[in-house]
Every structure is written in structure tokens, then in C-alpha cells.
Amino acid sequence: MSSPTDPPKTDKGRVISYVEALQEAVEQEMDRDEGVFVIGLNVDDHKAIQGSTHGLIDKFGPGRVIDTPLSEDAVTGIAIGAAMSGMRPIHVHIRMDFLLLCMNQLINMGAKAHYMYGGQVKVPLVMRSIIGKSWGQGAQHSQGLHAMFMHVPGLKVVAPTNAHDAKGCLIAAIRDNNPVVFVEHRLLYSTDAPVPEDPYTVDFGKARVVGEGTDITLVGISYMLVECLAARELLAEAGISAAVIDPVSLLPLDVDTITESAGRTGRLLVVDNAWVTCGAGAEIVAAVCERREGASPLAVGRMGYAPTTCPTTPALEKYFYPNAVTIASKAHSMVRPDEPEWAPDAEPTLPHEAVFRGPF
Amino acid sequence: MSGNVPADPETLARVYRSLRLIRRTEEEIASIYPSDKIKSPVHLSIGQESVSVGVCDILDASDVISATYRGHAAYLAKGGDLKQMMAELYGKATGCAAGKAGSMHLVDMGANVLGMSAVVGTTIPVAAGYAFALQREGKGRIAASFFGDGATEEGVFSETLNFASLHKLPILFVCENNGFAIHSPTSNRWATEALCERVRTYGIETQELADGDVFAIREAAGQAAQVIRGGGGPQFIECKTYRWREHVGPGEDYDDGYRTRDELEAWQARDQVAATGAMLDDAERQAIDDEVEGLIAEAVDFAEQSPWPEPEELYSHVFAD
Numbered sequence: 183m184s185s186p187t188d189p190p191k192t193d194k195g196r197v198i199s200y201v202e203a204l205q206e207a208v209e210q211e212m213d214r215d216e217g218v219f220v221i222g223l224n225v226d227d228h229k230a231i232q233g234s235t236h237g238l239i240d241k242f243g244p245g246r247v248i249d250t251p252l253s254e255d256a257v258t259g260i261a262i263g264a265a266m267s268g269m270r271p272i273h274v275h276i277r278m279d280f281l282l283l284c285m286n287q288l289i290n291m292g293a294k295a296h297y298m299y300g301g302q303v304k305v306p307l308v309m310r311s312i313i314g315k316s317w318g319q320g321a322q323h324s325q326g327l328h329a330m331f332m333h334v335p336g337l338k339v340v341a342p343t344n345a346h347d348a349k350g351c352l353i354a355a356i357r358d359n360n361p362v363v364f365v366e367h368r369l370l371y372s373t374d375a376p377v378p379e380d381p382y383t384v385d386f387g388k389a390r391v392v393g394e395g396t397d398i399t400l401v402g403i404s405y406m407l408v409e410c411l412a413a414r415e416l417l418a419e420a421g422i423s424a425a426v427i428d429p430v431s432l433l434p435l436d437v438d439t440i441t442e443s444a445g446r447t448g449r450l451l452v453v454d455n456a457w458v459t460c461g462a463g464a465e466i467v468a469a470v471c472e473r474r475e476g477a478s479p480l481a482v483g484r485m486g487y488a489p490t491t492c493p494t495t496p497a498l499e500k501y502f503y504p505n506a507v508t509i510a511s512k513a514h515s516m517v518r519p520d521e522p523e524w525a526p527d528a529e530p531t532l533p534h535e536a537v538f539r540g541p542f
Numbered sequence: 543m544s545g546n547v548p549a550d551p552e553t554l555a556r557v558y559r560s561l562r563l564i565r566r567t568e569e570e571i572a573s574i575y576p577s578d579k580i581k582s583p584v585h586l587s588i589g590q591e592s593v594s595v596g597v598c599d600i601l602d603a604s605d606v607i608s609a610t611y612r613g614h615a616a617y618l619a620k621g622g623d624l625k626q627m628m629a630e631l632y633g634k635a636t637g638c639a640a641g642k643a644g645s646m647h648l649v650d651m652g653a654n655v656l657g658m659s660a661v662v663g664t665t666i667p668v669a670a671g672y673a674f675a676l677q678r679e680g681k682g683r684i685a686a687s688f689f690g691d692g693a694t695e696e697g698v699f700s701e702t703l704n705f706a707s708l709h710k711l712p713i714l715f716v717c718e719n720n721g722f723a724i725h726s727p728t729s730n731r732w733a734t735e736a737l738c739e740r741v742r743t744y745g746i747e748t749q750e751l752a753d754g755d756v757f758a759i760r761e762a763a764g765q766a767a768q769v770i771r772g773g774g775g776p777q778f779i780e781c782k783t784y785r786w787r788e789h790v791g792p793g794e795d796y797d798d799g800y801r802t803r804d805e806l807e808a809w810q811a812r813d814q815v816a817a818t819g820a821m822l823d824d825a826e827r828q829a830i831d832d833e834v835e836g837l838i839a840e841a842v843d844f845a846e847q848s849p850w851p852e853p854e855e856l857y858s859h860v861f862a863d
């Protein structure tokens with residue numbers, strides 16, 4: 183299945199999936215640098231973190247692909263200590279919800295060590311984490327917690343949405359001398375895109391304009407980028423031209439690119455794969471408005487998870503998340519506020535959801 | 543004084559010098575403190591010096607330690623720079639962390655002193671992670687992790703013991719059991735006093751040292767380090783000790799009602815600074831004392847004369863290059 187996003191043209195790209203791109207990034211970096219290692223529960227088993235660590239145990243052995251006890255707090259600290267010594271750990275969490283068990287070490291030690299110790303140590307640590315969705319992921323397997331990490335100085339946060347950026351961002355994260363919270367989404371794993379075989383990096387702090395438009399700027403975070411692109415198609419049928427931007431990296435955030443687009447369209451709608459309150463959308467909208475210094479009126483909007491805990495039943499879950507239909511409807515109301523409410527005549531299910539049938 | 547007198551006079555002199563340097567440095571910090579020149583919470587190790595000194599004396603310079611917010615003793619015992627420490631307490635640009643650490647986050651990677659932490663227990667897994675790297679390095683270096691009795695109640699302590707034992711990491715765990723978590727006695731916090739027994743269930747050998755005797759601690763740490771260097775995996779020592787001053791600050795707190803001066807006096811009767819000093823002849827002891835006073839005066843002067851960090855330093859070191 184092809185990716186709905188629009189990765190950059192490359193000379194040597196083969197089409198591979200997001201999960202294959204993640205695996206390739208880690209394998210190539212482990213080849214390049216003996217200090218790179220993978221640590222986390224089940225990183226070495228036959229399921230291989232939904233395929234993303236496939237084959238690493240056979241190639242690099244248990245000394246560099248390390249299964250762990252369920253001790254997220256200690257293992258985070260162990261990864262931080264190893265990072266301080268100059269190694270480059272990749273700590274893997276099969277769901278982002280489990281990062282909450284790492285918060286003390288990650289926030290109190292990892293994020294602060296370089297500053298608190300006056301630059302005497304660096305913490306080149308990658309925290310891989312997967313946001314779940316559908317098939318009953320529910321309350322504790324579906325959370326997008328990236329805004330919590332954006333809040334804390336010393337952490338970088340990236341959320342690539344296609345296979346090309348997944349590989350480039352993961353290599354950049356491994357080579358970065360700071361803790362990087364690497365946000366993956368389970369429904370992106372099967373999407374594919376042209377990906378160069380040779381290692382490369384995708385720079386943090388550079389947003390990607392994945393669709394040009396003149397009436398409204400949609401910013402889609404993580405999997406919501408996919409929904410925004412589908413919404414763009416629906417809006418086109420109604421004669422509305424939507425620009426779509428993938429921030430790729432949330433911290434550092436490319437405020438300039440979003441501001442430039444919003445300035446042209448006069449409307450900015452940020453759709454987050456997380457709750458709205460104090461979320462990345464609030465940060466993006468505020469940063470853009472500050473950057474514009476009131477240059478001209480800007481209509482702004484935010485969408486995200488319903489302000490509820492995520493239910494498991496699909497009967498309720500479908501109302502929990504924004505989707506292409508609700509995004510298009512919201513965008514329409516911002517572009518044509520004087521017209522009656524409108525919703526496209528479409529099913530809000532995307533092919534990627536159709537191929538994900540669980541169990542995990 | 544229990545009978546652990548060192549065999550060689552060089553060791554005795556070195557141990558006394560380290561004990562004396564820590565004691566006198568902290569007494570000097572306490573005397574400066576009312577001037578408000580040190581704008582940092584200080585958790586003094588006075589009374590507890592023998593744990594850091596006994597352990598660090600058997601470590602090599604290339605070995606690594608981690609410690610806690612009550613970390614002046616470990617920092618100095620491992621060879622951390624005294625002038626940079628004093629400047630750090632003063633908040634000056636020449637401090638070990640350029641004024642961003644204060645007393646609670648001392649660091650000196652040149653002396654292999656990993657940064658300390660103000661959140662109880664947090665440095666335990668970090669030291670284990672460093673030990674993981676030392677194991678892969680394969681040069682026989684080890685890590686020593688100092689922490690208090692309160693830290694053993696944190697989940698991360700048990701988690702780290704398990705991981706370290708599972709992977710036979712080259713790490714010495716050193717519990718400085720001073721009997722209090724701030725003001726809460728272990729009797730309010732522990733179902734049983736059998737800390738070493740708890741630790742042994744992880745497959746880690748333990749030693750318990752009851753009276754703070756610096757040479758007994760040194761001997762125990764030396765035996766443990768030998769096992770660790772031989773690939774035997776982590777070792778644990780519990781050192782009972784006593785904090786003479788208040789939890790944080792320069793003063794005493796025996797009028798606050800949570801402990802008695804009798805307890806203090808029992809520990810003062812076997813004060814390790816005095817006891818080791820008494821083993822030296824007067825001239826040698828005096829020479830060490832004079833040297834220590836000179837070093838402290840030099841460090842205080844360095845801190846006083848050093849510049850403040852420039853305002854733009856607020857923004858340096860948020861991210862590493």
C-alpha cells in the first residue's frame with residue numbers, strides 16, 4: 183500500500199514500509215557505531231516490536247539487543263548512565279503509555295543532565311514509543327503524550343509520518359547528543375514510501391509542506407497528518423483549497439514554515455493525535471500568532487482526541503478521534519463561516535485502518 | 543575504636559587527610575553559611591565521612607562513583623576539585639557546573655564523579671548504566687553507587703539490583719544508612735531492618751558495617767571490589783552511620799524532638815576523624831591539618847574572587863551540540 187503522504191523524491195529509493203524503514207535505520211546505525219544498542223522489553227523476541235527490531239538479535243547478539251525486566255524506571259536510568267559514558271542507547275516501548283513509567287528518570291535526569299552538570303556530560307538517548315489506535319487499544323494503549331515532553335527543556339520530540347522520514351529521523355535521533363522522544367504510530371507501520379538504501383538524516387526543526395493550498399492551512403501531527411491529507415481531498419470536492427503541513431519535529435518546531443503558510447491562507451487548523459488542552463496544537467497556534475505579531479486577522483482552530491479517556495468499543499472510539507470527515511467539516515466552517523454546517527459524504531475510515539485488525 | 547588499624551602508615555595518613563579535608567571543608571561551609579554567600583541548600587555529611595572515604599580509598603582513579611545531594615564527602619573523597627566545588631556553592635562561573643548545580647548536583651567527570659541528584663534514588667540506575675558501559679569496555683573499571691537508607695525504598699533501587707545482578711554489572715552498591723529520611727526514622731518506614739537480607743534475594747552478596755569504622759569499611763569495600771573486578775557481579779555494603787547536623791542547613795537539630803543528643807554522643811565517641819588522627823604522630827597530623835587548612839582557604843578565596851556567570855549563560859547547555 184502506498185503512503186498517503188508525499189515524501190521527497192529520491193534517486194535511490196526503494197519502496198519499503200514504515201516499519202521496515204525503522205528497522206533499517208537501527209541496523210545501519212548499529213553497523214556504523216558499536217556504541218549503539220537497543221534495549222527494552224521483547225526487543226529480541228520473535229515478534230520483534232511489531233517487526234521494527236526484526237533480525238537485530240541474530241546479527242548483533244544479546245549484548246547489543248537487550249531484553250529487559252519490566253523495570254522502565256531503572257532501565258531508563260541505565261540507558262541514561264550508558265549514554266553519559268558515550269554509548270547511544272535506543273530504549274524501545276511498544277506503547278507510548280509506558281513512557282509514564284520512565285518519567286522520573288527521563289525528566290529529572292535525562293532532560294537535565296547536560297545543563298545541571300554544566301555541560302560535563304551528554305545524554306544521547308532515543309526513546310522509541312508507539313501510539314496505538316483501534317482494535318480496542320483503549321485507555322492505556324492509545325495515548326499521545328508528546329506535549330508533556332515538549333514542555334520540558336532538554337528533550338527533543340519528533341513524530342515522523344512516512345517511511346522516508348521514519349528512517350531519516352531515527353538516524354538523526356541516534357546521532358543526536360540529546361534525549362529524543364521518538365513518536366511512532368501503529369497505523370503508520372504498514373504505510374510505505376520510497377526510501378534510500380544509504381543512511382541519511384532528516385533534520386529536526388524543519389516542517390514539510392505536503393500539500394499546497396490557498397484557503398486554509400492544516401497541520402497534522404503524527405497519524406493525523408494522514409487524516410488531514412484525506413480531508414484535503416474532501417475539501418477539494420467542495421472547492422476549498424487546503425494546504426497541509428507535517429511538522430515532522432515538534433521540538434524543535436519549525437514555526438516559520440507554518441507561519442508562512444497560515445499568513446497566506448489566513449486560517450490555521452492544527453489537528454493533533456492527542457488531547458487538545460495544553461497540547462501541541464495550543465503551542466503551534468500560540469507560536470504562530472506570536473510570530474505574526476498581529477500582522478492580519480488569523481482564524482485558528484484546534485482538533486484532537488475528545489476530552490475523555492479513550493474507549494475500547496468501536497461504537498464509541500470512532501467519535502473519540504478526529505477523522506477526515508470531521509476535519510473537513512471543521513475546515514469548511516472556518517473557511518465559510520457564514521454557510522450552514524457541512525460534512526462531506528464520505529466514510530471516515532482510511533485504508534490503513536482497514537488493514538489493521540490487531541490483535542496488537 | 544575497633545581494631546581495624548591499617549597496616550601501612552601511608553594509608554593511614556591518606557585516609558586521615560581525606561576525612562579531615564571533608565570535615566573541615568563542611569565546617570567551613572557551615573561557618574560561611576550565615577553570611578548568605580552560599581545560596582544553595584547544603585546537606586552536610588559531617589559525621590558520615592568515613593563511608594565515602596573508606597570506599598573511595600580502595601577505588602582506582604579511573605573507577606566511577608555516583609552519589610546523592612548529601613554528596614560533598616563522596617565528591618571530595620573521590621578526588622573532586624575542591625576549588626570548583628566551593629565556587630559552585632557560591633554560584634560562580636568557575637564552579638564545577640558553572641553555577642548550575644549548587645551543592646546538590648556536584649559533578650567532576652575529570653575525577654570520574656558522576657553528577658549527583660536531588661531526587662532520592664535517581665543516581666542508582668544511572669551508575670548501573672555507566673557500569674554497563676564499563677563492563678563492555680572490559681578494562682576492569684568499576685562503578686560505586688552511594689545512596690541513603692531512604693533510597694532503598696524506591697522502586698528503582700530494587701529494579702536496579704535485579705538488572706545489575708542479572709547482567710553481573712561491575713558495580714558496588716553502598717548504602718549510607720543514617721537512620722533517617724529527613725526526619726522519618728527507619729522504624730516508621732521499614733517492615734523489617736533486614737536490608738541486607740532483602741538485597742541477597744537478588745543474588746547479590748552483602749556486608750553490614752555497624753559502627754562507621756573507616757578501616758572496616760575500607761576492608762569490606764576492598765573485598766567487594768576484588769570480587770567485582772573478578773567478574774563476580776555487583777556487591778552491596780550497608781554502612782550504618784550518623785548525620786550530626788540537621789537534614790539541610792548548617793546547624794544542629796537536637797531540640798526538634800525527633801532524635802536525642804545521646805544518639806549523637808554515642809557516634810561522636812567513635813568519631814573517625816579524631817580516631818584516625820590519634821593514630822598519627824603529632825607532627826604528621828599537624829602537617830596534614832595545616833595543608834588541609836591551606837587548601838580550604840585557597841578554595842574559599844577562589845570562590846570569593848571568581849566572577850558570576852554572564853546572563854547569557856542561562857541559555858547555554860540546554861541542548862548538547
